[in-house]
Amino acid sequence: xxxxxxxxxxxxxxxxxxxxxxxxxxxxxxxxxxxxxxxxxxxxxxxxxxxxxxxxxxxxxxxxxxxxxxxxxxxxxxxxxxxxxxxxxxxxxxxxxxxxxxxxxxxxxxxxxxxxxxxxxxxxxxxxxxxxxxxxxxxxxxxxxxxxxxxxxxxxxxxxxxxxxxxxxxxxxxxxxxxxxxxxxxxxxxxxxxxxxxxxxxxxxxxxxxxxxxxxxxxxxxxxxxxxxxxxxxxxxxxxxxxxxxxxxxxxxxxxxxxxxxxxxxxxxxxxxxxxxxxxxxxxxxxxxxxxxxxxxxxxxxxxxxxxxxxxxxxxxxxxxxxxxxxxxxxxxxxxxxxxxxxxxxxxxxxxxxxxxxxxxxxxxxxxxxxxxxxxxxxxxxxxxxxxxxxxxxxxxxxxxxxxxxxxxxxxxxxxxxxxxxxxxxxxxxxxxxxxxxxxxxxxxxxxxxxxxxxxxxxxxxxxxxxxxxxxxxxxxxxxxxxxxxxxxxxxxxxxxxx
Amino acid sequence: xxxxxxxxxxxxxxxxxxxxxxxxxxxxxxxxxxxxxxxxxxxxxxxxxxxxxxxxxxxxxxxxxxxxxxxxxxxxxxxxxxxxxxxxxxxxxxxxxxxxxxxxxxxxxxxxxxxxxxxxxxxxxxxxxxxxxxxxxxxxxxxxxxxxxxxxxxxxxxxxxxxxxxxxxxxxxxxxxxxxxxxxxxxxxxxxxxxxxxxxxxxxxxxxxxxxxxxxxxxxxxxxxxxxxxxxxxxxxxxxxxxxxxxxxxxxxxxxxxxxxxxxxxxxxxxxxxxxxxxxxxxxxxxxxxxxxxxxxxxxxxxxxxxxxxxxxxxxxxxxxxxxxxxxxx
Numbered sequence: 023x024x025x026x027x028x029x030x031x032x033x034x035x036x037x038x039x040x041x042x043x044x045x046x047x048x049x050x051x052x053x054x055x056x057x058x059x060x061x062x063x064x065x066x067x068x069x070x071x072x073x074x075x076x077x078x079x080x081x082x083x084x085x086x087x088x089x090x091x092x093x094x095x096x097x098x099x100x101x102x103x104x105x106x107x108x109x110x111x112x113x114x115x116x117x118x119x120x121x122x123x124x125x126x127x128x129x130x131x132x133x134x135x136x137x138x139x140x141x142x143x144x145x146x147x148x149x150x151x152x153x154x155x156x157x158x159x160x161x162x163x164x165x166x167x168x169x170x171x172x173x174x175x176x177x178x179x180x181x182x183x184x185x186x187x188x189x190x191x192x193x194x195x196x197x198x199x200x201x202x203x204x205x206x207x208x209x210x211x212x213x214x215x216x217x218x219x220x221x222x223x224x225x226x227x228x229x230x231x232x233x234x235x236x237x238x239x240x241x242x243x244x245x246x247x248x249x250x251x252x253x254x255x256x257x258x259x260x261x262x263x264x265x266x267x268x269x270x271x272x273x274x275x276x277x278x279x280x281x282x283x284x285x286x287x288x289x290x291x292x293x294x295x296x297x298x299x300x301x302x303x304x305x306x307x308x309x310x311x312x313x314x315x316x317x318x319x320x321x322x323x324x325x326x327x328x329x330x331x332x333x334x335x336x337x338x339x340x341x342x343x344x345x346x347x348x349x350x351x352x353x354x355x356x357x358x359x360x361x362x363x364x365x366x367x368x369x370x371x372x373x374x375x376x377x378x379x380x381x382x383x384x385x386x387x388x389x390x391x392x393x394x395x396x397x398x399x400x401x402x403x404x405x406x407x408x409x410x411x412x413x414x415x416x417x418x419x420x421x422x423x424x425x426x427x428x429x430x431x432x433x434x435x436x437x438x439x440x441x442x443x444x445x446x447x448x449x450x451x452x453x454x455x456x457x458x459x460x461x462x463x464x465x466x467x468x469x470x471x472x473x474x475x476x477x478x479x480x481x482x483x484x485x486x487x488x489x490x491x492x493x494x495x496x497x498x499x500x501x502x503x504x505x506x507x508x509x510x511x512x513x514x515x516x517x518x519x520x521x
Numbered sequence: 522x523x524x525x526x527x528x529x530x531x532x533x534x535x536x537x538x539x540x541x542x543x544x545x546x547x548x549x550x551x552x553x554x555x556x557x558x559x560x561x562x563x564x565x566x567x568x569x570x571x572x573x574x575x576x577x578x579x580x581x582x583x584x585x586x587x588x589x590x591x592x593x594x595x596x597x598x599x600x601x602x603x604x605x606x607x608x609x610x611x612x613x614x615x616x617x618x619x620x621x622x623x624x625x626x627x628x629x630x631x632x633x634x635x636x637x638x639x640x641x642x643x644x645x646x647x648x649x650x651x652x653x654x655x656x657x658x659x660x661x662x663x664x665x666x667x668x669x670x671x672x673x674x675x676x677x678x679x680x681x682x683x684x685x686x687x688x689x690x691x692x693x694x695x696x697x698x699x700x701x702x703x704x705x706x707x708x709x710x711x712x713x714x715x716x717x718x719x720x721x722x723x724x725x726x727x728x729x730x731x732x733x734x735x736x737x738x739x740x741x742x743x744x745x746x747x748x749x750x751x752x753x754x755x756x757x758x759x760x761x762x763x764x765x766x767x768x769x770x771x772x773x774x775x776x777x778x779x780x781x782x783x784x785x786x787x788x789x790x791x792x793x794x795x796x797x798x799x800x801x802x803x804x805x806x807x808x809x810x811x812x813x814x815x816x817x818x819x820x821x822x823x824x825x826x827x828x829x830x831x832x833x834x835x836x837x838x839x840x841x842x843x844x845x846x847x848x849x850x851x
Binding site: 165207209221224350356359370478 | 569572575576600602604605607610634638682684689690693708711712716717719720722724726727728729730741742743745746748820821
C-alpha cells in the first residue's frame, strides 16, 4: 500500500503545470525522434540532456523519461511503413509489420496493433516497476557472468525459430552475424580485432547503420532492381480513418502475446546490459512457441504485438535498476544516469529514500507518458499511412535520404553512411538468395554479450565449466535450453514410433 | 499537391540538422593584437554524451560562455567512432586556421588505448592544460568474506584466488602496478575488465567479483548507503570523509601505489603558440571560478590540479613515457 500512496504523491508532482508540460513535450519529441531512423532514444536523450541542466531535476527527468518511453512507440512507425526500423528495438517490428502494411494492405491496423501492444507492454512494465521496483532490481543483481552466459546461450538457440524454411541458410546467416560482431575492440583485453589497420573498424560495426542498410536500404535496391514491378505491391486499400482502425479480432489476437511479452520484456529490461532490443528479439522468438493465426513473418498481428510489447516493457523495466541502485540497464539509462549527476542528485541505493519526489514523480510520469504517446499516435496514424500512397518513383529517393541521414546521425560521421551502403548490398544479396536477415541481426546483438560474459565467467572460475552448473539460475537456463533443443527431436521420435 | 507538400515537409525536417552545423564565422587572424578566436570553436569529445568526459567538457564550455571568458561560439561534438581513435586522429591532423579553433578533451584514460593501439603519440597534439586529477580506491561488498585489504593479502598468500573487477584504461594500469608491487600473478588476482565503472560496481553489488577498483565519485552513493566498504586507498595519503577508513598501502608495509587519473584539454599539433597560450589562460580562469569548484570538483570529488600548457606538456609526455615503459611499448 505504501507504494500506492507514494505513487499518488508522484502523480501530484507530475500534475504541476511545468511537469505536465515537460511530460507532454517529452512524449511528442520522443515520437518524432523515434520515428526518425538513426536517432534512437540514446541520441535523443543525449541531445536534449544539455538543455535540461537549467530545469529542476524532477522536471528534467520527467521530460527525458517521457521521451525515452514514447520513443519506443515512434520507432515502429518507419519500421512498419518503410521497412526501416526507427531505432534498434524496432528491428523485429518490421519483420511482421512491413508485410502486414504492404502485402496485406493493412498499414493502419499494423500501426494500431503496434501502439496498443506498446501501451499494454508499457503498463505491465510500469506496474511491475511500481510494486516491486527495488526488489526487482535486486533480482537483476543475481545475474552474474555465468547466469548471463546461460541465458544468452538459451536465447541463441531461439535463433532456430527465426530461420524460416531452410535451416542451413539460417545457420549461415547467424554465423555471418557472429563474424561481423567480432570486428572491433576486444572488450576484455582492450586490443583491436579484425580491424585491418583501420581506425574506424577499431570501434566495430555500428548497429544502427548496419540495420538501416541490411533491412531498409536493401529494400530500396530490391525495388530498383525489379524496375518498379513491385510498385503494385505498395497499393493499399482505401486509406480512410475508419479503414485504418483494427478489428475486434485483431485486438483479440494481440492480447495474449502482448501480455506474455510484457512480463518477459520487463524482466529482460532489468538485467544488466540487456536492453529493449534484446527484449524485442526474445519476445518475438518466444512467440514462435505459441500459436499465431498467420505464420510469423508474413504480417502476423501476433508477431508485431510480441516484440512491440516486449520493448516497451523493457524500457520501463530498465528504470528499476537505474532508480533503485543507480545502475543503468542500457545505453540510454547511462545517459540518464549522467543527467542525474548533473542535476545534483546522487544516483544509487539512497535515491528512493532521499529524493522520493523525484523517483516517484518519474514513475508517475511514465504512466502519463504511456497514455499521451498512445493518444497522440492514435491521432496521427490515419495521416501517417498516407505515406504509402506516395508513388514509388518519389518513395525511393525519399527513403534513400532517410537512410543516409539516419546512418550519418548515429555517430555524426560518413563512416555510418559507408557501413549502411555496404550492409545494404549485403542485405540485398542475402535476400535475393533467400537467406533470412533476422538471424544475422539477432546474432549480431547477442554474440558480443555472450562472448564477454562467457569470458568473464571463465576468469572467475579459472577456466572451469563447473561455474555454469553449480549456480542454480544458470543451471535452470541450461535445462530449458536442452529442452528446447531436444523437444522437436523427441516429438519426431514419438511420432515415428506411433506409426 | 498534398503529397508533394508532405515530401517537402519531410525533407525540410530531415535536412534541417544537416545545415544547422554548417555555419562558420569569418577566418583570418590579425597580427599585432593578442590572439582571439575569429570563428566558431569545435570542441571534440571522444566519448558519448552524458559520460564523464562529456560532462567535464560541457561544464567548462558553459562556464566560458557564462562568465564571458571567450566570445566565440563553442560547439561540443561527440566523436565516438573507433573507440574515440578516429576523433583523436582527426584533431591531431587538423591544420591551418582551423587548428587554432579546435579543442579535444584528453584524459589519461584516452592516452592509454591511443598509445597501445595506434601510432599516435602526445607529440601529435599541443597540450593546453590539465584541470583535475582523480585517484582510486578498492572496495568490497558489505557481505564480503574479506573485511580488510590485509585479509585479501592473507587469502592470496594462502593460495586462494581473489577476483578483482574494474573498468578500462586507468583501472588496468593501476591493477598492473598493484600486481607488481604485491609480487602477485594474474592467476592469483585475476582482473575482469568491465565496459564502465558502473558495470564493475553492478558486479560487486551482486557479489560476482570479490573486490572492485573505482574512483570515489562513482562509488559515493553505495558507500553512503553502506553497500560498499572502502578497504584500500590507492594514494599517498588517506582520503577524508566516509572514505577515511581505508588505509594506504604503506600502512600495510608496502610501497604506495598511485596512478593519477587526469583530465585535460589538448589542441592539434598545428595550433599556434598564441592560440595555445590563449586557451591555457582561459582554462586557468575557468579553474578559478566558484562554479567550477562547486559544480564540478566538489560534486565529482575530484582534486583541483591546474597545469599551464608548459606544465601539461611536460606532465603528459612523462606520463606517456612511463606508460610505454611499463607496458613494453616502443
